[in-house]
Amino acid sequence: MEVINKNVALLSNYEVYEKLLEHQEHMKKKKGPALGKAQNLATVVYQTANYLSSTPCKGQNPKCIGEVLTALKKYNLTKAEKLQLINLTPCTPVEMQLVIEEMDERFKDQEIDEMCEIIRTHLLKPKPDDNDAPAQ
Known part of the structure; x- marks a missing residue:
């Protein structure tokens, strides 16, 4: 290399x-x-x-990463913040606060929840519940 x-x-x-x-x-x-x-x-x-x-x-791929980046455009995040969101996949506002500088001053609670949902939807695969498993 x-x-x-x-x-x-x-x-x-x-x-x-x-x-x-x-x-x-x-x-x-x-x-x-x-x-x-x-x-x-x-x-x-x-x-x-x-x-x-x-x-x-x-579990990621170029398509889901592209979808996340497109969905996050409206929030004016820095490149480093977007990269950390993709790498760390924070799912809660507390985890997001560790990644996004001055989050409370820059975003409303609703926007933070929207960003969490974007991460959950595009980057995290749902884990199968034991209740959803087919009976044998």
Whole structure:
């Protein structure tokens, strides 16, 4: 990997996860044992991908991220705030307050609830309830 321009853009956890999975597939196809730094890189890639697979980014895709960004446009959030909303998927006003600077001064309670609903709707997959499971 080579960084051509380090100031181009920030990456979401989803984008990092996808690149790590691509790298793992590439390394599986490559022949020969991993030695030295390559083995250390393989460990870091594996552990990072393993961690990210347990976060909401595993269920995300470019379409749902695009929908969230479109829905959040009217709130005039900074790029960093949007990125953190996508990465951390806060679902409550308390969690949102940790991500959005001066949230209480910038937004009404109704707007905060709307943003929480946008996150819930587009980025979080509903977890199946035990009550909804089919009887066997």
